[in-house]
Ligand SMILES: Nc1ncnc2c1ncn2[C@@H]1O[C@H](COP(=O)(O)OP(=O)(O)OP(=O)(O)O)[C@@H](O)[C@H]1O
């Protein structure tokens with residue numbers, strides 16, 4: 088046909104959408120943190136309006152709260168980093184053709200990790216091995232949160248369009264290059280979703296660390312219950328919930344930002 | 351049944367190539383021997399499951415042969431490093447497989463970058479290739495695959511396969527998943543491109559019409575990649591080796607042969623034309639003194655600009671020629687097949703297909719008379735073949751009863 092024919096219709100390039108469009112998502116992203124800040128403000132005002140006895144006053148100093156919260160964040164962060172460092176390479180390995188045979192076995196192990204209640208695992212560590220404190224808690228958290236990341240890594244890698252891989256291979260990309268340039272970037276959204284799940288699980292489960300001297304916001308909750316000080320437990324619980332929502336929110340933003348363009 | 355091409359040294363030679371998939375009794379490809387001459391498009395065509403794809407994928411070792419040899423330009427590559435081998439062979443698959451997270455430029459640049467070209471050379475190559483497949487580099491190089499139409503993706507797939515200027519291209523049903531009109535267009539474009547680049551191409555399809563149109567040579571395969579006939583499209587249409595081939599070609603072999611003759615092979619008809627600046631009155635005079643119900647207005651470069659009919663001219667009211675009538679339509683290039691031309695002229699307002707050269711300059715027109723003339727010539731060939739078929743049939747019948 089003619090040289091000048093215009094080929095089919097095409098969506099306009101995504102370069103110049105209405106200028107405001109780029110900022111809208113950020114306004115949406117700010118809404119939740121504002122709400123969370125208001126919740127914290129309400130909690131602070133409520134606690135401040137109560138007469139505190141000596142036990143409550145000791146548990147609810149800014150210093151104690153700051154320390155337990157920081158410890159909680161540390162537990163979550165360390166265990167999540169370990170989970171990612173463990174589960175992503177394992178997921179890659181388990182999707183290579185030469186490991187087909189071990190897949191079932193390893194997935195079962197990971198499943199057990201998630202099926203056994205964390206509290207049970209922590210108790211086991213403490214009673215059977217005298218393993219207590221921060222690192223014991225980390226072990227429990229990792230065991231529990233490995234599965235979502237492992238599973239998503241595998242699902243993400245296996246979900247990559249085989250035609251894309253064949254094209255890459257057919258062009259002369261080596262196995263490593265196919266993995267690094269095609270499979271991993273294309274699996275990133277699914278892997279990130281798994282990491283986000285693991286993070287949220289870890290924020291929640293880290294409250295259990297209190298039982299084995301691992302620290303964290305759980306300490307407030309447990310101390311409040313054992314001394315019958317409702318206000319202390321409430322503070323611990325609200326702070327945990329706020330932290331979980333915030334972490335989930337931040338992880339969601341990270342997902343959007345880290346997702347490869349063009350998908 | 352010629353199993354080897356005439357070239358002295360084929361670009362690709364398959365020797366006793368066999369593939370048996372694990373757990374299967376019968377080989378998917380059974381001792382295939384085939385020579386693929388340099389610079390030709392060789393089509394592998396045959397019923398579904400006969401082993402075309404398997405054969406093709408053994409050439410770049412996406413599938414490892416069970417036994418046999420593959421020679422590329424005289425060199426035995428059966429055991430060569432597959433990654434190195436694949437960088438020398440362009441590969442286009444039906445699903446295209448563009449990398450969705452890379453821009454069009456990055457997609458095309460993949461192999462050149464692997465080969466260590468410097469950034470400037472890569473960028474120049476990308477633009478060159480986009481231009482070759484008729485996509486404006488400035489507009490498209492930064493886009494992502496999802497921002498293209500199906501036909502455009504297919505073009506990018508071809509551009510990507512050409513990126514490192516391989517001597518050999520493997521194409522597995524490259525135009526399979528596209529609507530018929532775009533498909534036709536891409537086929538024509540690809541033929542024009544091939545006329546420039548002269549690659550050795552192995553092209554898989556299960557569509558005999560596509561095979562006839564695209565192939566310099568067609569290998570008709572049956573189960574196990576057995577070569578039933580390996581010949582030029584003309585010979586296959588006029589002298590099918592046996593009933594399998596005859597059935598495969600199907601009915602209307604002579605109509606199919608319209609796919610073989612190209613517009614450049616026939617004499618074009620003439621049509622009244624006028625230059626752009628002509629006044630309507632003058633154009634009317636030209637029209638009266640010539641057959642036909644419209645004049646074709648050409649621009650300064652001689653390219654079709656407008657069709658202007660007699661009634662348009664009478665109602666011109668002082669408007670210029672380029673403001674009345676209609677856009678040029680039904681335009682074909684010399685390498686288009688008569689079948690293309692027929693399709694175009696049937697729907698055209700003035701029942702002719704306008705022929706332009708590569709630069710869009712007007713050459714003449716194809717009308718229905720030219721097509722019938724071509725069919726008539728073919729039919730006399732056909733009658734000869736039919737007679738011979740008759741003789742063979744009576745021979746066979748005779749031997750059965752004896
Ligand atoms: N990876 C594989 N594993 C097992 N068997 C296979 C594999 N690929 C192809 N086959 C078998 O080999 C035979 C030939 O398949 P192939 O894909 O080469 O056919 P084809 O001629 O390309 O068919 P189509 O026109 O449908 O694409 C088929 O019987 C198919 O089932």
Ligand SMILES: [Mg+2]
Pocket residue numbers: 402403404
């Ligand atoms: Mg196939």
